[in-house]
Amino acid sequence: DIQMTQSPSSLSASVGDRVTITCRASQSISTYLNWYQHKPGIAPKLLIYAASSLQSGVPSRFSGSGSGTDFTLTISSLQPEDDFATYSCQQSFSVPYTFGQGTKLEIK
Amino acid sequence: EVQLVESGGDLVQPGGSLRLSCAASGFTVSSNCMNWVRQAPGKGLEWVSVIYSAGSTLYADSVKGRFTISRDSSRNTLYLQMHSLRVEDTAVYYCARGSGGSQQRGYFFDYWGQGTLVTVSS
Numbered sequence: 412d413i414q415m416t417q418s419p420s421s422l423s424a425s426v427g428d429r430v431t432i433t434c435r436a437s438q439s440i441s442t443y444l445n446w447y448q449h450k451p452g453i454a455p456k457l458l459i460y461a462a463s464s465l466q467s468g469v470p471s472r473f474s475g476s477g478s479g480t481d482f483t484l485t486i487s488s489l490q491p492e493d494d495f496a497t498y499s500c501q502q503s504f505s506v507p508y509t510f511g512q513g514t515k516l517e518i519k
Numbered sequence: 520e521v522q523l524v525e526s527g528g529d530l531v532q533p534g535g536s537l538r539l540s541c542a543a544s545g546f547t548v549s550s551n552c553m554n555w556v557r558q559a560p561g562k563g564l565e566w567v568s569v570i571y572s573a574g575s576t577l578y579a580d581s582v583k584g585r586f587t588i589s590r591d592s593s594r595n596t597l598y599l600q601m602h603s604l605r606v607e608d609t610a611v612y613y614c615a616r617g618s619g620g621s622q623q624r625g626y627f628f629d630y631w632g633q634g635t636l637v638t639v640s641s
Contacts, residue, residue, distance in 0.1 A: 456631075
C-alpha cells in the first residue's frame with residue numbers, strides 16, 4: 412500500500428496568512444493526488460484534484476502543486492471560514508486509495 | 520443537484536452486523552464509481568471500499584471478507600453490508616462519488632454524504 416504522510420499535523424495561523432501543507436507519498440504517484448477539506452458534521456469537500464486542478468466552486472486562494480512523491484497545498488490568504496478544518500491529501504494512483512493523516516488548521 | 524444521504528448507522532455489539540445505505544440524487548449510482556470512506560474517532564480518513572461502474576469491487580484489507588459493497592439501480596442507492604463487526608470499525612462512514620478516473624486510477628471524490636455513525640461496543 413502507498414503511505415501518505417502530511418506535515419504539519421496541526422498549525423495555527425492568522426487571517427491573511429499564507430499557509431502551506433505538505434504531503435509525501437511512499438512511492439511515486441505521478442500527479443494522482445487530491446486534497447480535501449473536512450469539518451465535523453459536514454460532508455468533506457474536494458479542493459484540488461490531480462495535484463493542481465482547482466475543483467469548481469473552490470476559492471482561488473487554494474492551490475496545489477507537486478508530482479512524484481512531494482506535494483503541497485497552499486492557502487494564499489487565510490480566511491475565517493477556513494478555521495477549524497482538517498485538510499487531507501489522498502492518492503488515487505492505486506487501490507487502496509490512501510489518505511494522509513490530516514492537518515488541523517486553527518486560526519489565531 | 521447532486522446529493523448523497525447515508526443512513527443505517529447504529530450501536531451494535533462486537534460480532535454483529537449492520538447495513539449502511541447511501542441514497543443518491545442528481546446522478547445515477549450505477550453509472551459512476553462509488554466509494555465508502557470512514558473516519559474513526561480522533562483518526563484520519565480511511566478508504567474502505569469501491570464499486571466501479573462496470574460492477575467490480577475492491578476492499579481495504581481491514582474489512583476484506585467482512586464487508587460487502589453493492590448497489591441497487593432501481594433505488595439509486597449504494598450499500599455497505601458489514602458483518603463480524605469489531606470495536607475498531609467504530610467510525611463515521613461516508614459514501615463518496617468518484618470521478619475523473621479510469622482503470623482504477625485517477626479518481627477524485629467530488630461529492631460526499633454527511634456521514635452515518637457506526638458504534639461497535641458491548
